[in-house]
Amino acid sequence: MSRQMGDSHRRFLQTMMASGIIDESGAKALHQHCCETHSTQYAPDRLDDFIDTINSKLQPMFMQIRKGMSEDNGHQHYALVNMVENDVTRMSSDYADNELELFKKTMDLIVGSEDGKASSTDILNSTDSMTTKKLKKSEIEHLLNRLVQDKWLSEKRGEYTLSTRCIIEMEPYIRAMYQDQVKVCHICHAIAFQCQICENPTCGIKIHNPCVARYFKGRTEPRCPACEDFWPHEIPEVRRPRSQSRR
Amino acid sequence: MSNRKRLSNTQSSSQARKHPGSPSTQEEDEDVTFTQPSTSQVQRGLQKVTEAQVEQKTAEVVQYFLVKEQRKVPVRRADLVKHVLKEHRNIYPEILKRAARTLDQVFGLKLVEIDPKNHLYVLINNLETSEGASPINSTDPKRGLLFVILSVIFMKGGVVRENVIWNLLKKLRVDPGEKHEDFGDVKKVVTDEFVRQRYLEFVRIPHTEPVEHELRWGQRAEKEVSKSKILDVMGQLHDRDPQSWSQQYREAHSSQNSTQQPGSSSQR
Numbered sequence: 001m002s003r004q005m006g007d008s009h010r011r012f013l014q015t016m017m018a019s020g021i022i023d024e025s026g027a028k029a030l031h032q033h034c035c036e037t038h039s040t041q042y043a044p045d046r047l048d049d050f051i052d053t054i055n056s057k058l059q060p061m062f063m064q065i066r067k068g069m070s071e072d073n074g075h076q077h078y079a080l081v082n083m084v085e086n087d088v089t090r091m092s093s094d095y096a097d098n099e100l101e102l103f104k105k106t107m108d109l110i111v112g113s114e115d116g117k118a119s120s121t122d123i124l125n126s127t128d129s130m131t132t133k134k135l136k137k138s139e140i141e142h143l144l145n146r147l148v149q150d151k152w153l154s155e156k157r158g159e160y161t162l163s164t165r166c167i168i169e170m171e172p173y174i175r176a177m178y179q180d181q182v183k184v185c186h187i188c189h190a191i192a193f194q195c196q197i198c199e200n201p202t203c204g205i206k207i208h209n210p211c212v213a214r215y216f217k218g219r220t221e222p223r224c225p226a227c228e229d230f231w232p233h234e235i236p237e238v239r240r241p242r243s244q245s246r247r
Numbered sequence: 248m249s250n251r252k253r254l255s256n257t258q259s260s261s262q263a264r265k266h267p268g269s270p271s272t273q274e275e276d277e278d279v280t281f282t283q284p285s286t287s288q289v290q291r292g293l294q295k296v297t298e299a300q301v302e303q304k305t306a307e308v309v310q311y312f313l314v315k316e317q318r319k320v321p322v323r324r325a326d327l328v329k330h331v332l333k334e335h336r337n338i339y340p341e342i343l344k345r346a347a348r349t350l351d352q353v354f355g356l357k358l359v360e361i362d363p364k365n366h367l368y369v370l371i372n373n374l375e376t377s378e379g380a381s382p383i384n385s386t387d388p389k390r391g392l393l394f395v396i397l398s399v400i401f402m403k404g405g406v407v408r409e410n411v412i413w414n415l416l417k418k419l420r421v422d423p424g425e426k427h428e429d430f431g432d433v434k435k436v437v438t439d440e441f442v443r444q445r446y447l448e449f450v451r452i453p454h455t456e457p458v459e460h461e462l463r464w465g466q467r468a469e470k471e472v473s474k475s476k477i478l479d480v481m482g483q484l485h486d487r488d489p490q491s492w493s494q495q496y497r498e499a500h501s502s503q504n505s506t507q508q509p510g511s512s513s514q515r
Contacts, residue, residue, distance in 0.1 A: 010355030011374050017313065017354075057353045061306045082310070093314055 008034040009054050013080075016065060020151050021079040021165040023070075025241050051078070059083075068168035071116070071161070071194040072154070073239040074210025081169035094150065098132035099143050103152065105130075110162055111178050116193025117159040120144065162193060186226060187211040196233045203227035213238045281328050284337045292337035300335070301342065307331050308346040312358070316370040319444035321467070324366035361445060361466035369445065371471050388429040389436065392421065393446055396437065397468055398477045402495060408452070409460045412437070441465070474499035 011034040016022060022030065031050055035042035051065050058064055062083045070077055091100060105126040109118035123144070127135055135143065144160065147153040154163045167174075171191055174182055185192040186205040195206045205226045207215065213236040216222040222231035284292065293301070311331050315322050328336045335342065347358040356370040399415060400407050413423045413434075421427055423434040430436050438460075441447040445467035452459045464472075478489040478499050490496050 005353060007355060007374055010353070013354060014356075014372070014374065017317070060302060061309055061349065061353070063310075093311075 003049075003053050005053060005057050006040055007038040008040040009050065009057075011037060012050070013054055013058075013065075016078070016080045021077050021163075021168070023241070024076040024078070027078045066168050068164060068171075069188065069190065069208070069210065070164040071167070071192070071208055071210065072164070074208070074213060075239070075241050077164050077168065079165045079168040081165075091152065095143075098130065098135055101130055101132045102127060102135060102140065102143060103147060106147075106153070106160060107162065107174075110160070110193055111174070111182055113193075114197075116195065117161050120158050120160070123160065167191065167193070185211055187215055196231075198224045198227060198229065199232055200224065200227050200229040203229065209236050210239070212236060281325055281336065284339060286340075289338050289340055292335075293341060296335065296338065301338070301345070304332060304335050304338075304342050305345040305349065308342055309349050312346065312350060312368070312370055313354070316356070319369075319446075319467075321361060321367040321369045321445055324368070327368075359470050361470055367445075367466075369467050369470070371467075389440075392430060392433075392436070393441060394472075394477075395419070396441075396447065396462070397464060397472055398481065400462055400464060401474055401477055401498075402481065402492070404494075405498075406461050406463045409438075409449070409462055412462055437462075446471075 012030055015030055015034075028044065028047060031047045032042055032044070034040075055064050064081055064083055065078050066081050067076055067078055069075070091103070095103065102123070106118055106123050109122055109126060110116055120141075124137065124140060127140060144153065144155070148155050148160075148163075151163050151165045153160045153166065155161075162170075167190075174191055183192045183195060183197075183206040184190070185195060185208045187207050188211055190208075192206050192208050195208050196212050198205045203224060203226050205224065207225075212231075212233070215225070216231065216235045217238055222235055223229065224231050308327065308331055311327060312322055328339060332339055332342065343358075350356045350358055350370060351373065354370075355373045357373050359369055359371050361367050361369050395415075396412055399412065403411070416423055416433065421430065421433055423437070425433075427433050437447065438449045442449050442465065445465040447465045447468065448463040449460050450463065452461055474495070475489070478492060478495055481487070481492070482489040489499075
């Protein structure tokens, strides 16, 4: 059941388009701001309905506002994504073929890694086997910066991870592309890169770092939810969302 | 890698030869001289495609516009036809009509042809004219910078020599000679970025030595920025009635200068 789309929805959508991704508290503040700006009835618990209305109109465009969790802080985010691809088509208008190839190689490294990260050195080395026009070192650095700016990758201390927006948008592609190779979180069932793994060789389930924090919160003796072996990894702290200032 | 684009390319080259309106051309890029198909051609074309195909193409056109608009780069009709419509160029008017409707109803963006001769399109924000959206309240500092420049040009009759702007900016502690915290290379933002986005025109004044330029409003500014709003802001700043600038007031309220009226997008 979708209501008519009004200016408050359009403003929300325009803001989403400009930023690409927004965290939950930002979305709530934006929802309020949009309704107030256009004198629309506002109720704080109606955000999902509000977004459903927008999504019903976005569907013929093969676009959606989708929700996903940041592997970094565990907070929910909303991202405006393209639904049409089984490929990285969304990026192909902004990046050259060889740039896309490098991005895919980076993704290969990240998916194959234990910690969901790829170092800049590894990325540089992976270009040795490029099939498209090879990129120079300076070009690679420049490209990686662009990918971070455009919110496809995140970077910390010289290591690259897939950004939250990238994961939300490309989940179908990643699942199809990597199939069994990609890790899946035992708790929330989304694909997982930065995660902890059960050390029991017959178990080996994976849990996102923030999902670990939530699941094991307050437990003195953490045990694997699947095999009940002792969970040996350090349990991170649950990160509370900051309150956002209004846009 | 997706082969969707490449597949269509082989189709379009054979279609192009059959297309009645496509001229044999001396130009290297035949799409530059794309001629709009006639209504009957469109009708015939529509009979040969499925509704799903038309919807698909409409979605692609909408996406194309949105992507370009993110960078504030105008869309050339020729590019749209070449890169998106391809083999469906013969139903271009229908697709464009649907795309414009979607952009308006879903996104609150109006498709405007800012250059009828070269067929350049931009998206104008229908929502901007609401109360809280004064450029001064916008959080993007570049919008503020642009607004200042457009205001000066407007108040000074529509064209100013570049030095007027540089001196003004210097007074506002935005020195074009130095790297600025928010804007970086200010001169580049003004003479390159704003010009590319069609907010300003930066034109050489002939016979000047050293070379001097003048600045005018660009085509996008003409469509997007409200001159009456500028006068209102000026009025507040100088504590004067906007009507006291009679020349500018007349210009701002002449029929050619009515920009978007406040209010919601179409509710058809």
